[in-house]
Amino acid sequence: MLQAIDYQGPSAAKALVQSLRDTGFAVLKNHPLEQAQVNQLYQQWAGFFKQPSKADYAINSAAQDGYFGEDMAETAKGASQRDLKEYFHYYPWGQCPKELKANTQAYYQAANELAIELLSWIEEASPTSVKKSFKSPLSEMIQNSQNTLLRILHYPPLKGNETPNAIRAAAHEDINLITLLPAASAKGLEVKLNNGEWFEIPLAFGYLVINTGDMLQEASSGYFPSTTHRVVNPALSDNGSRLSMPLFLHARPDVVLSDRYTAGAYLKQRLIELGVY
Template sequence: MKLEAVNYQDADAAKRFVESLRDYGFGVLIHHPLAQSQIESIYQNWLAFFHSEEKYHYHFKKGCMDGYFPPDVSETAKGYHVKDIKEYFHFYHPWGICPPELKAELLAYRQAANQVAETLLTWVEQYSPPAVAQHYREPLSSMIADSDQTLLRVLHYPPLSGTENPSAFRAAAHEDINLLTILPAANEPGLQVKLRDGSWLDVPCDTGYLIVNIGDMLQEASAGYFPSTTHRVLAPTPEHRHKSRLSLPLFLHPRQDVVLSERYTAESYLKERLKELGVA
């Protein structure tokens, strides 16, 4: 069993992509509009940033959630007590901080990825059964329009030193908070998705692949029809332990006033989850 890549340009791409989301919580796209050269340039430039002392000048402040998050304050997945082995930078547009020399490239990618995301949310709504679509308080793509909460995260999983907690993951099993996550394939393997039978399936990381997964907010808005699937990033195998892993997820967050369900607005849901993660 494996996740089949869907050609973004095929006539039946929308249908097949949404079927994959429904079955696995994940979809894989090829021949999409995002430029691989731009993604690789971002990986290269941000790897240099993470290796520099400059990163400490952008240390995040609690309550803002933008800026640099070092390994010692990295996320602890819900239900776990060991922090993930990673460091990362949060970029929010238009209000978030960002190193000036890296901002233009990051902003251009974010805008391109957000346009693809609007299309994918339209596909999801198009192929939602009427009984499911009736739960959407507004079109899914309009939920992210003018949102200042959509988050671009630049993730660096550093090489292993040998001193790590043996039970630690690069990212322990978790679900994302948002509507959809748009993720170009990382430069190293390790991402896995949990299937309904409890087994784990490798998510392909071929160059040029675009990985998309459902977050908790879409699960909430669809009354559970679209599952927010558990996923994780394994610690590297011994032959890869000296290599950095970089990834660039775009977490699509609705405007804070968007009503997800009778229980939650986007704002109330986000606050609850950030407290569970120990970063708010």
């Protein structure tokens, strides 16, 4: 399950497309994103989440950039409780503490460039029938997009007084085209398999998880499934903070995904469903 694909291998694009088709997920190794850079950002942002001044960067509700406190966390579609997390939405044009800006922007740029490359792989290696289903080439959907988002997530240690049935991230699908997720600082990520069972993604530093989002599922007429995943609560013996840093590659709002949706209309609908818009 999810055998790592060598980013530098000759059949990497074909293997990526097949894995995303079969499971909605793929794992890359030997990719250009540096785990040391990721770990440094985890340390820096962990400091941010400890400071009361984080509230100074509260979200701009219209732009959806900045800090989301635990009381603003998403409620996954179909869930009854908010997720147990806080997070920061980073865009190059948005808010960011000045001491974190340079390193965060450097990682954003590197991850965004890789995401664009992987999207081109998907476009090139997809079957002809799937390519014809795209309303426009995938590479054109992201040209001049200002919506690609780096989310820095902090899952605090459990306090013991959490609402019953609340977990760190309830079962959900991502909204965007594809997501790039480096190894988190602690385990907890699980993927729902086709047979309905949950599979724990191993915490393998240096590996990069790629997953399909709802927009690519919509644009491909369902060929690429947007797989359900979640982050479960830690055992009491392992009850520490968890940080993760997904990059969500987004199309421009005007892009036509299907006969039903533009990217902008779809994003707004999903944010309303999540209770954050």
